[in-house]
Amino acid sequence: MSDKRDEILKIGEDLLRQNGYNAFSYNDISRPLGIKNAAIHYYFPKKSDLGVSIIHRNLQAVNDLDSKYASSSALARLKAFMNVYVESYKNNKVCLVGALAAELYSLEEDVQRELKIMVKDTLAALTNILAEGRKNGEFVFNETPRTKALLIITNMLAALQLSRITGEDDFSIIEKAILKSLKG
Amino acid sequence: MSDKRDEILKIGEDLLRQNGYNAFSYNDISRPLGIKNAAIHYYFPKKSDLGVSIIHRNLQAVNDLDSKYASSSALARLKAFMNVYVESYKNNKVCLVGALAAELYSLEEDVQRELKIMVKDTLAALTNILAEGRKNGEFVFNETPRTKALLIITNMLAALQLSRITGEDDFSIIEKAILKSLKG
DNA sequence: TAATTTACTTACTAGTATGTAAGTTTGCCA
DNA sequence: TGGCAAACTTACATACTAGTAAGTAAATTA
16 A cells, blocks of 8 residues: 555645545645645545545544453553543544544445445444453443444544543543443 | 424434434425425525524523422432433434534534534533532532533433444443432 | 556536626505 | 616626546555
């Protein structure tokens, strides 16, 4: 995989998560790289190809994280999971799913399809962490693991969106409340 | 306030909440109304004027709801509040805040400003309902009222975004979990 | 060394977006 | 009945946008 292809993906993802999918153009990517917009089409013929690749890269990151921490405690795995959102928060970005979900019906079909896969995988990963954590006594909660995962993911996803607006440190408040809610 | 102005606002809001702010044009609004795109500019010279008005209309709706149920129980008020999201869910739309938050930095300054006001007001309204509900024994929760409000709003906001993707009835699962979490 | 591939650039098409300016129709009001 | 304002339309300017086609220099491979 070439350097430039990776740089394009990185800049594209940044723009997508800062401004939205329909708010960035190939020129916005090519300009900081000092190349022409047609060069982006060389790597990603259509914008949807870029969109799909950005999601794919994130999906791999989720899976890599999952296997890297496979033998760690459920709490460590949860914190690694949540850290993805913490990093986003520090950089004033929303998460990929949150960025794309709002514009869902304006997205090309292949992008929608890849997004669905990512959501399914992410939700499954968190459900798994929660289920194991409860089994070994690390976590306490009343909902089913999948329901609790839904609650946590929605909290984190929207916390990123909201705290950009309120300007307060609402993200951290929510983050702490989630961790507290898992203690008996 | 003219009929047409209201129709424009309604169609604009629908498009905004289905596809996103940067995904609809004045033509998308004028076509179903059988008028020309320049006619929309007559009512809303700039797109940001339309954006601001759409938010303003929603803000009023939140406040109207607030005063309409002023003398009702906290649970009834909470249910009225949550019903706004339930209606959105039925129509496959995200909420206004969720739609705009994702594209925040691509929005014109006046739209960003109005959005901030709406978020502040909405959060204050829910915080109030929760605080009163706890005071009179209707609700039980450990967090501060504002934190609990943040948790509930993020749950609802992102539930709308996520359930469009998963295709499951995850919205209803989350809705029930929220209500249950307020019982002692 | 010749042929081919990679990684682009140049130049362009076609379509769409926001927005403006000037003109037209319709109905009301003095 | 004359004038004026509301609610448009017509026509246009400007600026992007995604995407394509053809060409090119440099590196790689046969």
